Amino acid sequence: MPQAYSAQFAHLYNRRWTEFANHVAPYLTHFYADTELSKTNKHVLDLCCGTGQLALHFLQFNYQITGLDLSHAMLQHARENTRQFVEAGLAHFVQGDAANFTFNRKFGLVLSTFDALNHLPDEQALRDCFACTATACEGTFIFDLNTRRGLNNWDGSFIQENSAELTLL
Numbered sequence: 001m002p003q004a005y006s007a008q009f010a011h012l013y014n015r016r017w018t019e020f021a022n023h024v025a026p027y028l029t030h031f032y033a034d035t036e037l038s039k040t041n042k043h044v045l046d047l048c049c050g051t052g053q054l055a056l057h058f059l060q061f062n063y064q065i066t067g068l069d070l071s072h073a074m075l076q077h078a079r080e081n082t083r084q085f086v087e088a089g090l091a092h093f094v095q096g097d098a099a100n101f102t103f104n105r106k107f108g109l110v111l112s113t114f115d116a117l118n119h120l121p122d123e124q125a126l127r128d129c130f131a132c133t134a135t136a137c138e139g140t141f142i143f144d145l146n147t148r149r150g151l152n153n154w155d156g157s158f159i160q161e162n163s164a165e166l167t168l169l
């Protein structure tokens, strides 16, 4: 499948790129907790869930998570990072394409964080993702992505916020 993160990169990602999910999680969990729907619908879908860092926060707030990702290696980390919830049947991680998925339930909240939707190959795939999400979601879809302007200004560098280290990819 295209765009799948390799085992090596997934290992690195799991160790180093957790800050974004940890940073946005309190905002997202509080946002959903403040909705009426959160009282009746505890099911959250994390599209392009990566290594399950964001999922873990929602699980700790007693939501049930379905994580979807293209990468087998990223999903393995997600299952390991949330192992007790997977074993309890509260977290499910499935391999699939964010532009082509169906579930036989409606989620109260759908998330896709850390520019994950920029991985979709073209505008049609993004439209397909929105269409699939509209069918699967009875609440809110929250996502972030880089615009064309943002990508034009991005020079390919990442700055680790917890150190002075600069990693060039």
Ligand SMILES: C[S@@+](CC[C@H](N)C(=O)[O-])C[C@H]1O[C@@H](n2cnc3c(N)ncnc32)[C@H](O)[C@@H]1O
Pocket: 003, 004, 005, 017, 020, 021, 047, 048, 049, 050, 051, 053, 054, 068, 069, 070, 071, 074, 096, 097, 098, 099, 112, 113, 114, 115, 116, 119, 120
């Ligand atoms: C930048 S990571 C973001 C991971 C996670 N959302 C986070 O906040 O850390 C992008 C993720 O999107 C996944 N991905 C890329 N293309 C995808 C697709 N078409 N469908 C599902 N997942 C995809 C990658 O495997 C990777 O795990």
